[in-house]
Amino acid sequence: MGKVVAALSMSLDGFVADENDGVGELFGWYQNGDVEVPSADPRRVFHVSKASAGFLRHALTGTGALICGRRLFDRTDGWGGRHPAGCPVFVVSHTVPGGWPRPDSETSFHPDAISALEAAQDTAGERTVSVSTPALTQQYLDAGLLDELVVSVVPVLLGAGVSFFREQEVGPIRLADPDVIEGTGVTHLTYRVLR
Amino acid sequence: MGKVVAALSMSLDGFVADENDGVGELFGWYQNGDVEVPSADPRRVFHVSKASAGFLRHALTGTGALICGRRLFDRTDGWGGRHPAGCPVFVVSHTVPGGWPRPDSETSFHPDAISALEAAQDTAGERTVSVSTPALTQQYLDAGLLDELVVSVVPVLLGAGVSFFREQEVGPIRLADPDVIEGTGVTHLTYRVLR
Known part of the structure; x- marks a missing residue:
């Protein structure tokens, strides 16, 4: 089975969005360089x-x-039906929003974190399941189901906002030393979760 | 004048001590290698x-x-009168603790953060003034008096404890991309504060 990875951009003081859910400060590195990287959405x-x-x-x-x-x-309005990674999207939600599911979009809805993970792993096979919400990341961490944390640390202190890490149910969770990639306006740290 | 630098060891989830003020998880890197580094305290x-x-x-x-x-x-009981860095210590405190100041220790007491910084800068000259308390770090950041943040990120999630960063009085504080040193059980990130 593929890895379960949480990947988020985070300010040095631990926020993944500002107080108004804005990500302008944190997503600047996606558009601050010369190298073009296409996504699945043209x-x-x-x-x-x-x-x-x-x-x-x-x-x-x-x-x-x-x-x-x-x-x-x-x-994100369901990324318009097509996520930039071009993969199926599994939404944890008690209700299915109006207009969804759509025949033109591989987006499905699941009542809880565990059933969403099982369905996502079935689909992903040997490829990575990527978790992109802080609260779900913490749930999978607490349950021992997360393999890697990929933190793209942005050199800014926001002072307030939406925290990446939440109240943890278990004691210290130890990680391996990270792989480090030094970008511009961002430092990518990839940590393996130790069991 | 020398730089004003805040240097602390921090868990990936932003804590500089655990819930009981313990630093065992965070200070492991000081004793996990082969290279001996003496301090001013034999x-x-x-x-x-x-x-x-x-x-x-x-x-x-x-x-x-x-x-x-x-x-x-x-x-730390005043580091026994002699800090490992071997330099004078400036304590921000409304009261002077019993038994202090001591004739054998270059430790002084100052009623507020600003007067402590002025006295420390007078003493340090061209050398660095090091700030080693989270609350004071935030005060100097808010006042625009901090030149560098040195964060030794330890690969652990504590889940709770004493936070490095506090409620910030000002908007986003931008930093330069960090110098990165990849240690064992720690990643040292040195950020310059942009003005």
């Missing part, structure tokens, strides 16, 4: 530093399924 | 990885004055 092309390009290509092409929460799904 | 010798040794020697020898809060001072 309307969305990234322009990143050389170091970030390798990181981003690997993330986009290696992902076989994406899990998110209802809030992120609503905020 | 009873305290560090054993670190090769990468951390250069980082630590630079920090210990480059510091001309150290600022801390009363809580850290009390917890």
